[in-house]
Amino acid sequence: MAKELKGRAIHLKSRPQGEPTAANFELVETTIPEPAEGQILVCNLFMSVDPYMRGRMNDVKSYVPPFQVGQPLDGGVVGQVVHSKALGFEEGDFVSGPGGWREYHVAPANQYMKVDPGVGSLSAYLGVLGMPGMTAYVGLLDLGKPQAGETVFVSGAAGAVGGLVGQIAKLKGCRVVGSAGSAEKVKHLREELGFDDAFNYKDGPVAQALERTCPEGIDVYFDNVGGEHLEASIGKMKNYGRIVLCGAISQYNATAPAPGPRNLMLAVARRLTLQGFIVSDERHQERRPDFLRDVGGWLREKKVKEVETVVEGLDKAPEAFIGLLRGHNTGKMVVKLASPV
Amino acid sequence: MAKELKGRAIHLKSRPQGEPTAANFELVETTIPEPAEGQILVCNLFMSVDPYMRGRMNDVKSYVPPFQVGQPLDGGVVGQVVHSKALGFEEGDFVSGPGGWREYHVAPANQYMKVDPGVGSLSAYLGVLGMPGMTAYVGLLDLGKPQAGETVFVSGAAGAVGGLVGQIAKLKGCRVVGSAGSAEKVKHLREELGFDDAFNYKDGPVAQALERTCPEGIDVYFDNVGGEHLEASIGKMKNYGRIVLCGAISQYNATAPAPGPRNLMLAVARRLTLQGFIVSDERHQERRPDFLRDVGGWLREKKVKEVETVVEGLDKAPEAFIGLLRGHNTGKMVVKLASPV
CATH class of the missing domain: 3.90.180.10 (Medium-chain alcohol dehydrogenases, catalytic domain)
Known part of the structure; x- marks a missing residue:
């Protein structure tokens, strides 16, 4: 030098x-x-x-x-x-x-x-092998605890975290529904990432779209978006459902606090758990080897798309x-x- | 007959x-x-x-x-x-x-x-040996998971559930703060039930009262009330705090949905868990013998007041x-x- x-x-x-x-x-x-x-x-x-x-x-x-x-x-x-x-x-x-x-x-x-x-x-x-991938892996598996046959809904599903959440949930035997902000993204979720269903949240109320795409309710909601998505999802959660609070991109540019979900108290009657997390926390680091082994393996076997x-x-x-x-x-x-x- | x-x-x-x-x-x-x-x-x-x-x-x-x-x-x-x-x-x-x-x-x-x-x-x-007692016992211990030295805040603390929540939390070595709706009840919490601090929520904003009574933040919030109490508590939760959603008496007579907590997304940055439950669920019944043994024992030993x-x-x-x-x-x-x- x-x-x-x-x-x-x-x-x-x-x-x-x-x-x-x-x-x-x-x-x-x-x-x-x-x-x-x-x-x-x-x-x-x-x-x-x-x-x-x-x-x-x-x-x-x-x-x-x-x-x-x-x-x-x-x-x-x-x-x-x-x-x-x-x-x-x-x-x-x-x-x-x-x-x-x-x-x-x-x-x-x-x-x-x-x-x-x-x-x-x-x-x-x-992406998939970095912070967003680890976020999807830890958030879905350790907090959401999806079981085969359950319905997993993920918002912001065409993003770095959401896309992997959906793909991992599919690998775990779940029915997977995602929301995204354009018709092309919805097509991408269905045709490229193998989602069972997907909708464009700009087409109408999220609650209506969930009524159509998750008619029997949601077991795990992975929330990247907050706002209307969160309220609508609470309204469709099944008993003992888990809501993973990962982000709230709908509110990041907000200059005033947005009203919270008006139906949060359904969490009592439906026994819901809502859990926020930060993937960089010490408590999640022990999962890094599992994450690299699993997602690295799925990538090599083309079971997960980057x-x-x-x-x-x-x-x-x-x-x-x-x-x-x-x-x-x-x-x-x-x-x-x-x-x- | x-x-x-x-x-x-x-x-x-x-x-x-x-x-x-x-x-x-x-x-x-x-x-x-x-x-x-x-x-x-x-x-x-x-x-x-x-x-x-x-x-x-x-x-x-x-x-x-x-x-x-x-x-x-x-x-x-x-x-x-x-x-x-x-x-x-x-x-x-x-x-x-x-x-x-x-x-x-x-x-x-x-x-x-x-x-x-x-x-x-x-x-x-x-009361203490019945459904409200079991609600307090299971909600606080199994969901709130209080540790000695932590701060537990309970709303509706002069009620059947809240009063026992506070007394059990004290027995577990926590600092306990409660809210109630009159000066006499506040006195009752402090002088009869041994709460470390208490306030009358009708005296002013709950957020201000929590600033004063829980200056270092809340580890476990046991929510019997919902509404303003819930939002104010979210605002004072410490990292990894647990919110037990037991009830929302402030909203039971409401004729329209009340706005939810505007700061719910703090749950991500602070890694909060919010959990609703119904004590009569099958999954909680295995705790009944422990509950009767513990609370029955505390009653006999006058460690808990009825x-x-x-x-x-x-x-x-x-x-x-x-x-x-x-x-x-x-x-x-x-x-x-x-x-x-």
Whole structure:
């Protein structure tokens, strides 16, 4: 590294009010420092945009600290080691870890995991083999506890998490119904991902669509959406049903609190359990080996499909993120920053 | 039984719209039949009025069938056997079972349980040793899973269920806070039942009262009330908190659905579990021996107090029930119908 290395990064220019716009982001060029002892310099190949990032753009304390104005954004990446000062990492190794929204990142090697490019595509480590995949696996199996023959409904089913939830539920012998925001996505769920039924929630009230697609009720509802979907699902839950509260993308851009489900007290008469979770919690980490074995195996055996929407170029990352919140993706939304060498 | 036996009963005259009134009830005298083989004739000594009965007065399918207009109401009683045609039951035995809202009831003996008048008072089998007691025991211990040192908040704490929830939580080493609807009840919780803190929810917003009484947050919220209490509690729950959904007395007289908690999606960031239950479910019955052993033991050792509000006379039962929904009781509300012979 004789030559000084320059790299671009996306900074948070201002906090979005409601829906984010291009003006909330800024492309900045900086000089990349050399790695210190124990650190690696990573060239980012793919970066992730995820719905949870919207929450971090607000100045609110939550389970992850807020992004800072004037500082680079962050998130998951798959990259390639350019320079290593850490034992066990070699130039050319593929890794996944933090440091998204920029072209290069220097960080302690222990924040990274080496990834095997032979299991799926490299970007799969941001999707089915990454955080969204683990979210679907842990949320559905450990919290939703679906049994063969039960009906599983998943909202945001054409997204990175929802698509895998549905596919795993099918593998477990469930009847699977999904909602999505366009006719093409509904077709994708039915024809590509093997859902038993699916509907476009923009076509009419969710409660009516559930009446039609889950006439005998829902055993497990995997909620990525909140709002109307949650209320309508509570209304169709069977006794002893489980609701996995994973996200509420319908409300992430909200500027005022939305009314909660008016029928929540049905949870008493129907003995429902509603459970929120954060997949990065320590308590879920013991499931990582099972997750990689199962989902990795299903991928190799083509029992699970890896679906992604790829946007090219760091400068397009804000657009990709804004599009994600509008549902412009099918499957995992990733931004391709560079090609492996 | 040479002489024809007459007995009075309260019938549902009409379904209440909103708050029930005296006009919804009718006192009727009927002839009591002799018991057939396997049946017993019971003279009711105490009958129970319970919040769940309000739901059964609506013409809505739920976990128990609705009461029928023109028919007697029903509910738990403690009574004494007048005439037995069933093995194992003798004249003079004390029993608990169904057939409330009337002076006498004839029914199959297998619907009844013999009760021991030596453990607590006879009416305790409608309260701490009966359905409300079992509700508190199972809901708090099996669903709320309180750990020593944790903060437990219970709403409707001066009621039959809430009062026992708080006392059991204290026995388990928790810090216990309760809400109730009058200054006297708050005093009762603090001075009689040993709550660490309590507040009158009519004095101001529940969220402010929780800020003051649970400054470090809530680990277990036992919800008897719903509405504002539930939303405010969600706002003060700690990470991994458990919310036991037992009832929603604030909404039982509602004529339109009330808005749900606007902050339910905090359940994701805080990893909350909300769980509804019905104590009469088969799955909870295996806990009955533990419940009777533990709560019976605590009663005998005076570690738990039996608190009740007694109204005298069958004709006063509607008034007792209407008063219950308005919070006129402290502890279990019972109606005394007769004295043991």
